[in-house]
Amino acid sequence: MEKYVSDEEENLKSSQYEQHNYHSTIAAAFLVSSNVDDYKKMASKEDFEAAIATSALLQKEYDPHDFGNTDHPTSFWGTVFHLVIISFGPATLTLPKSFQAAGYIVGFAITLIIVYLYAYNMHMLVCSEYKLCKLKRVPHMTYSETLHVAISEGPEGIRWLASYCRFFIYVIFIVEWLGCCSLTVVLLSENLQTIYRFVYEHPVTSSSATEAELRTIMLCLMVPMMLLASIRKLNYLVPFSVAATTINAFCMLVIVYYIIVEPWPKELSRGFQSVTNVPHIAGAVLFNLSAAGIIMPLKNEMKNPRKFGNGFSVLVVSYIPVSISYAIFGLICSLKYGDTLKASVIQNLPGDQLLGQVAIALSTVTMAFIFPLPVYIVVDVLWNDILRDKHEKLNCLVLWEFALRGVIVVISFLAAYLVPNIPLFLSFSGTVCTSIDGIIVPAVIEMLVVWRLSPSKSKFFVPTVFKNISIIVLGFVLIVTGSMTCVKDIIDFYAKK
Numbered sequence: 001m002e003k004y005v006s007d008e009e010e011n012l013k014s015s016q017y018e019q020h021n022y023h024s025t026i027a028a029a030f031l032v033s034s035n036v037d038d039y040k041k042m043a044s045k046e047d048f049e050a051a052i053a054t055s056a057l058l059q060k061e062y063d064p065h066d067f068g069n070t071d072h073p074t075s076f077w078g079t080v081f082h083l084v085i086i087s088f089g090p091a092t093l094t095l096p097k098s099f100q101a102a103g104y105i106v107g108f109a110i111t112l113i114i115v116y117l118y119a120y121n122m123h124m125l126v127c128s129e130y131k132l133c134k135l136k137r138v139p140h141m142t143y144s145e146t147l148h149v150a151i152s153e154g155p156e157g158i159r160w161l162a163s164y165c166r167f168f169i170y171v172i173f174i175v176e177w178l179g180c181c182s183l184t185v186v187l188l189s190e191n192l193q194t195i196y197r198f199v200y201e202h203p204v205t206s207s208s209a210t211e212a213e214l215r216t217i218m219l220c221l222m223v224p225m226m227l228l229a230s231i232r233k234l235n236y237l238v239p240f241s242v243a244a245t246t247i248n249a250f251c252m253l254v255i256v257y258y259i260i261v262e263p264w265p266k267e268l269s270r271g272f273q274s275v276t277n278v279p280h281i282a283g284a285v286l287f288n289l290s291a292a293g294i295i296m297p298l299k300n301e302m303k304n305p306r307k308f309g310n311g312f313s314v315l316v317v318s319y320i321p322v323s324i325s326y327a328i329f330g331l332i333c334s335l336k337y338g339d340t341l342k343a344s345v346i347q348n349l350p351g352d353q354l355l356g357q358v359a360i361a362l363s364t365v366t367m368a369f370i371f372p373l374p375v376y377i378v379v380d381v382l383w384n385d386i387l388r389d390k391h392e393k394l395n396c397l398v399l400w401e402f403a404l405r406g407v408i409v410v411i412s413f414l415a416a417y418l419v420p421n422i423p424l425f426l427s428f429s430g431t432v433c434t435s436i437d438g439i440i441v442p443a444v445i446e447m448l449v450v451w452r453l454s455p456s457k458s459k460f461f462v463p464t465v466f467k468n469i470s471i472i473v474l475g476f477v478l479i480v481t482g483s484m485t486c487v488k489d490i491i492d493f494y495a496k497k
Contacts, residue, residue, distance in 0.1 A: 063134070073303035076314065082298055083318040085245050086291045088325070090187060090366050091180075091284075092252070094422055095326060096333030096345045098284035101423075103273040104334045107281045108327050114285040115323035118438055119315050121471070122295050125442040126309040128449045129296065135453070140300040143293050143437070144169050147445060154448040172436050173293050173381050179429030180290075180374040181412035185225070186420050187344055188367035189217045194360055198351040211420065218417050226409045228368065229375040230402060237372055244369040247362045251346055252329070254359040258349060259336045267338075279485040280423050282478055283430030285326060290429070292437040293377070343422040378408050424489040431482025440475035443468040 099107035129146045151162040299308040349356035447468045
């Protein structure tokens with residue numbers, strides 16, 4: 001009798017297990033289905049309800065944050081520090097000139113708006129990536145993978161674009177960081193030119209002579225920079241980045257010191273300048289913020305990634321001081337120096353004083369130390385994500401990688417040599433490239449994710465679409481105005497000759 005009862009219990013458990021597996025299979029099919037109504041027509045009422053219940057249970061049970069695996073996780077404040085450091089690179093010293101070009105009132109307002117918009121879009125990107133990870137049951141995704149999956153899970157008519165869009169975002173990253181390399185070359189060369197003129201008491205004769213001198217310095221720098229760019233391991237670049245960040249902070253403190261101790265001009269610069277200069281400030285701020293490709297790795301390396309984008313999050317704690325610092329630093333520098341502002345405010349420091357000389361010299365070292373990092377990012381995208389798998393059969397892969405690094409350095413120097421214009425690189429990399437990967441793409445991803453996860457009757461879908469379309473339109477406005485500004489800068493640059 002006891003054995004009979006035991007067998008009955010076992011049969012019942014087996015039946016329940018098979019039924020659970022069956023409904024789990026249905027739920028899995030429901031999870032990957034892109035059209036709820038079509039699936040409802042195919043399945044019976046009981047199966048459809050079971051699929052709904054099991055699907056919700058499975059999604060509730062799987063949390064991507066619980067499955068992240070990293071050997072050396074970073075703390076909350078460590079991640080905040082990394083994000084703030086990324087936002088305060090050497091290009092921060094170019095912000096005041098953009099303020100002065102647009103007017104300090106316009107510059108102050110545009111800076112706060114751009115930083116808020118960028119931080120909000122990064123929040124959208126992180127939340128969308130989390131939902132897609134939950135849907136696909138994977139711990140995390142990269143930026144390009146998030147875009148690829150979002151399009152693959154979107155409407156059937158656009159799914160064929162997934163691979164092309166992934167390749168397109170690779171191209172944007174490459175162009176963006178190549179622009180960063182070229183800007184670093186121009187800043188480094190201008191600093192060396194300032195030091196050269198002070199040491200040898202070389203007077204400024206004409207603009208053509210100045211440009212020829214600048215280009216000569218660039219040619220002399222190419223080989224040393226190529227040696228620095230040959231560093232292949234990211235951990236070997238960490239000391240350079242730490243040193244560059246520390247030196248850059250010191251230079252900014254020196255600038256603030258001179259702003260305080262030196263007398264201010266009687267007439268301040270204007271609060272409103274030409275509207276055509278607005279893309280300069282927008283591009284400069286976006287260029288300094290450009291971290292879309294690094295946001296995901298920072299979140300994935302956290303000990304508690306839930307704190308990256310929710311509530312009192314890493315994004316909130318990081319971008320509030322960044323926005324305030326950008327706005328105040330640009331404001332006081334534009335008010336202090338006015339029309340005499342140089343492309344990099346470090347060059348406004350008095351060259352006849354020891355502290356000013358030290359700051360300019362250290363800023364030059366910062367530019368040299370920071371140059372290998374954008375080269376590393378370009379190589380990582382080109383070599384590891386695109387070229388390496390297609391050329392595994394080649395001999396001496398390391399030599400081919402070094403050759404690629406050399407080509408990247410040459411392209412960076414060539415662009416800087418042809419147009420040694422700092423506002424041009426800021427406008428192009430900021431308003432064109434960062435507008436795509438930092439403003440337009442996150443809005444597109446969120447719209448596709450909401451479409452995928454929400455029924456068509458959802459009350460959240462229409463407002464989300466309207467919001468994201470507004471953001472996308474703003475992004476395209478920045479791209480168009482930035483492109484026009486770039487073309488105008490190039491024409492004006494060569495028309496002066």
